[in-house]
Amino acid sequence: MLDHLPGPGERLRCAACGNLTRFDVVTSRRTSGFWHYTVAGELTVEEERDMAVRAEEVRCRWCGSVGDVEVVPVIGEPTSAER
Ligand SMILES: [Zn+2]
Numbered sequence: 447m448l449d450h451l452p453g454p455g456e457r458l459r460c461a462a463c464g465n466l467t468r469f470d471v472v473t474s475r476r477t478s479g480f481w482h483y484t485v486a487g488e489l490t491v492e493e494e495r496d497m498a499v500r501a502e503e504v505r506c507r508w509c510g511s512v513g514d515v516e517v518v519p520v521i522g523e524p525t526s527a528e529r
Pocket residue numbers: 460461462463464465506507508509510511
């Protein structure tokens with residue numbers, strides 16, 4: 447299971463089949479936002495931002511593996527540590 451989701455300069459990869467492009471991702475996120483109601487009661491959520499995002503399940507779309515998906519650096523792009 448992934449301990450973190452890919453950040454800038456990172457991506458997902460399935461170590462079982464080499465898939466780099468298709469994944470089913472289930473996340474749980476804590477968000478904060480500004481809830482803005484009209485007088486009629488219609489809600490618009492503004493300024494929503496993520497406070498924490500956690501991967502619950504990442505499944506390879508090609509081979510269906512859950513345990514083999516890993517975070518790898520994007521090739522040809524500097525990682526955040528190198529910037
Ligand atoms: Zn796979």
